[in-house]
Amino acid sequence: MILDGVVVGGSVVDGTGAVRRRADLGWRDGRIVAVGDLGGAAAEERIDADGLVVAPGFVDLHGHSDLSILDHPAGTSKIRQGVTTEVAGNCGLAVAPVAADAVAGVRGLLGIVELPEVPWSWSSVGDYLALVERSRPNLRIALLAGHLAIRASVVGLDQRPPDSDELAAMGGLVQQALDEGAVGLSLGLMYPPSAYASVEELTALAEVVARNNAVLTVHLRDYGAGLLDAVREALTVAERSGCRLQISHLTVAGRRNWGSVPAALAEIDAAAEAGVDVAVDCYPYLAGSTNLSQLAPRWAMDGGQDGLHARLAEPELRTKIIGQMSDPAVGWDEILLGLMPGRPELAGRTVADLAAETGQPPAAAAVELLAVADPSIIAFGRSEADLRAVMTHRLSMIGSDGLAVDPERRDRGLPHPRYFGAYPGLFQRYVREESLLSVEDAVRRCTSAPALRAGLADRGRLEPGLLADLVIFDPATITERSTYLDPWAAPEGIARVVVGGRTVAVEGAVEPVGPS
Ligand SMILES: [Zn+2]
Structure with missing residues (x-):
């Protein structure tokens, strides 16, 4: 068999957390066919990875590129970091499903997700995902349905509970979204009108998620003084519904609240012990971004x-x-x-x-x-100790909370550096400089762990049969160049990014669009 491509001479870090090993990796028709000694194999393309780590492409569990990927299908800021799959639609802020008469109100509430230049032509998740595919993005986009647009479509933007018909209609929209390919439902309990939902409403919707074995991601009701209550609320919804729970960007803001992350993690541990299927994600910064x-x-x-x-x-x-x-x-x-x-x-x-x-x-x-x-x-106003506690926790993984954007569009204002540097920053600061995580464990938290959470069984590990999505980088030089006042800078040390066997970036130079 002639392979489409082979990477030779690299250290394979396979995404499971296993210790790296010297191996080659070959693919055909977009999927990995062999990992081992392929030095003699015939291949159309041969990539030398001597001295480099070969890992599964990063699966960004916490993304917001719903609109930006339609505007910039190259996905430059994410591709340059080694992200090959993004789960978009987090924090309740997904763009689908949405009723036509709710679009204007929803757009006003999407905050950093909104991009006025992108016209909305969809209402269902199926239509949205088809449009994304037609735009030929370099990275794969999975979508969470969002509670904000669902509630706005059925109840409107007012602060009131849904009646029983409305609650059933919201559940119907969640089911339809999952039927059309959404990987779960996201909640944004700080964002109105999501913020107006009770535990009862959330549990009813989470039951739909549970029946489909999908994931519920939760931007908590409070990341400040009320963090513990907010964590307990999310755990209660998961416990009552039986759904898979992902607590988004676990952190605490404000000096007076520092130190409450370990207490939150203890609650999460206790719930996991009692049988709740819960995990958390975080990004490697001491500042967040919102509106x-x-x-x-x-x-x-x-x-x-x-x-x-x-x-x-x-x-x-x-x-x-x-x-x-x-x-x-x-x-x-x-x-x-x-x-x-x-x-x-x-x-x-x-x-x-x-x-x-x-x-x-x-x-x-x-x-x-x-x-x-x-x-x-x-x-700003977050503590390094809290960040380290969550980053190293056994149930935690990485999600950038960033968007795939064009670094040339500086006219669009100052984004958070996580858009451009979350993954290189992790490997630079917390793996190489601080030795807080091993390369293998960090890769696992960026690949198989999030893929499993999102139910994406065909990626996140380097095994025959899985998608040939790869990032090839040098752990000795990988460096984030983004800063808060110059976030657009390209990272260094990432040699190549491959999606479905196709090279989409070499040394930071990114292909304009993905395959047709
Ligand atoms: Zn969020």
Whole structure:
């Protein structure tokens, strides 16, 4: 048999956590056919990996490229990191399924996921996934259905519980989404109108997820003072429904809350011990990214952005909102503005700095921005000890929480460096420099662990029969070059990325689109 391609001379780190071994790897028709001594095998393409690690392509369990991949199918920022599959639609913020009359309201609430240039032509997950395929992305996209758009489609944007017919309709949309290829359902319990859901509503939807053996990913209700209660709520939903639970980007924000991650992990351990199928993910940074409206009181978001704008136009309510925003757990001097439509000059400035310039209290300056638009923010105020506790936990894995974007589009504001450097940053800082994880264990947390969680059985390991998705890198030189003020920089040390046997990137040079 003539192979389509073979990688020779590398150290194979197969994704299972097993110790690396010197082996060659060959593929045909997009799938791995052999791992072993293939030095003499005939192959159309021969790739030398001497001195390099050959690993399964990274499976990014926590992505938000629902819209960006349609705009930039090259997926440059993710491909350069070695990501070959992204699970999009996290944090309840998926773009499908969605009713046509809910699209406008949903778009106003998608925050960092939204891309105004992309027209919406789908309502079902099937239609959306077909459109993604037609755009020929370099990386594979799997989708979670999102609770936000489902609730908005059935209940609207108001703060109220669904009636029994509405709850059944939401469950029907979840089932249809799973039938059409969604890998699970995501919740974003800090984002309205998801935030208005009760445990009962969430359990009913999780039961649909459980019946399909899909995954429920949960952006918790609180990553601050209420972290433990929020973790308990997610565990309760999983315990009652029997669904597979993925707690998204487990962390805690704000110095006064530091140290609560180990306590949260203890709750998770106890639940796992009692039979709940639970895991967590994290990204290797001490800052998160979301939208400024996340800092507004939840009641102020009733009715979505329109509701917020109406309240901010009433002086009494505006004063009340400012009052409730005046003591955030993460200080205003730790919050960088990212993208503010129409105000590119604000990118990279802190809210505190902006407020000082105009002589206002920071909360008033923030509300002044919110009255016009909802800028993205990068919020610091996390602890290295909490990050390390979650990163090394036996049930944890890596998800970037980033988007596949074009690094040339700096005009779109300042994104979080995780868009460009999460995986190289992990291998540089926590594997090579800090020796917190071995290369093998880190690769497992980036490959087989997330693939298993998402139910993607055909990838994440290097075994005959699985997809020929590979990342070939040098563990001695892999380096993140992204910083908070220059996130767009390409990482170093990743020699080649292969998707389905096709090379999509060599030394950071990325193919414009995937195979037709
Ligand atoms: Zn999230």
